Amino acid sequence: ANAGDVESMLRTLGFRYAYIVDNSSRVNGSLFPSQSFVDAPTFDAELITTLRSLAEAAEGEVAISDLLRVEDQPLFLAVTQIDSERFALGALSLDYLREVQRAITFGELGHSMIVDAKGVVIAHPNGEWEKISKDASKLSVVRKMMQGETGVAIFYSPPMQADMIAGHTIVPETGWGVMVPQPMEELVERAGDIESISLGITAIGILLASVIAWWIAKFLALPIEAVERAARAVAAGSLNTQVEPLPKYSPRELRSLVASFDHMVDELRHRDEGLRVAM
Numbered sequence: 001a002n003a004g005d006v007e008s009m010l011r012t013l014g015f016r017y018a019y020i021v022d023n024s025s026r027v028n029g030s031l032f033p034s035q036s037f038v039d040a041p042t043f044d045a046e047l048i049t050t051l052r053s054l055a056e057a058a059e060g061e062v063a064i065s066d067l068l069r070v071e072d073q074p075l076f077l078a079v080t081q082i083d084s085e086r087f088a089l090g091a092l093s094l095d096y097l098r099e100v101q102r103a104i105t106f107g108e109l110g111h112s113m114i115v116d117a118k119g120v121v122i123a124h125p126n127g128e129w130e131k132i133s134k135d136a137s138k139l140s141v142v143r144k145m146m147q148g149e150t151g152v153a154i155f156y157s158p159p160m161q162a163d164m165i166a167g168h169t170i171v172p173e174t175g176w177g178v179m180v181p182q183p184m185e186e187l188v189e190r191a192g193d194i195e196s197i198s199l200g201i202t203a204i205g206i207l208l209a210s211v212i213a214w215w216i217a218k219f220l221a222l223p224i225e226a227v228e229r230a231a232r233a234v235a236a237g238s239l240n241t242q243v244e245p246l247p248k249y250s251p252r253e254l255r256s257l258v259a260s261f262d263h264m265v266d267e268l269r270h271r272d273e274g275l276r277v278a279m
Helices: 003-014 044-057 095-103 127-131 141-146 184-235 252-279
Strands: 015-022 028-029 068-070 073-081 086-090 113-115 121-123 151-157 163-169 176-183
Touching: 003 015, 015 044, 044 073, 044 086, 068 095, 095 113, 095 121, 095 176, 113 141, 141 151, 141 163, 163 184, 176 184
Parallel strands: none
Antiparallel strands: 015 028, 015 086, 068 073, 073 086, 113 121, 113 176, 151 163, 163 176
8 A cells, every 4th residue: 555545544544744853752643644743733842751661561462551631632553663763653532432432322321432441531421521522530340440440330320420331441452441331220211111021021922821721621621510410410310311412522531530420320220110110
């Protein structure tokens, strides 16, 4: 790729400029063809020393500073060592990160939040916090991220004025913390909706079970009632009584009961007829 393509890619990612700095803290070149290093901002000598140390420690990789304010603009400085005498310095604006943060929304107040390794706000729904680079390190969940923890936490959010529950993690390469919080109230409401649905499903289940139980009870009771009617008729002296035929799908035990009853009545009728002949 040529220098113009590199510049276009870096600008897409939010880089405002990229300069070459020597060990004397002088800017003596630009990595953007469209930008002259003569227009480079004035960097504090102490800052340049810190950045050079970051570049050397990265050993050829790209290192990113904590959130800084250069010419009253919040940004990150990405640095990498070119050789023993020079390193490259690029200013990364927060626009791209904030676009990503704003794209993550859910529910009414569910959102995302990004802080740097010191707990300073990079991207947040509260514009004032972004504008002043708010130090959020006092929030318990931010402290957990600063300590390198990943997990779920409950905390109170001053800008949202609500108790929140958030999943949180860190970006190992930069130490940034990323969390996705949602108000507890929204989850409770959602849980209430789920509870109502569950109760409705339970009620329907109980109703269906009752209908099925009633049908089964009737299915089992009808043959027994038929036997009972036949037994009463026999008791009243009608020995020609037979139990009403059962449906083919009746349980085997009930069919056996009816057959045994009919056989018993036949035996009684034969005995009664024998007694009549003997007399």
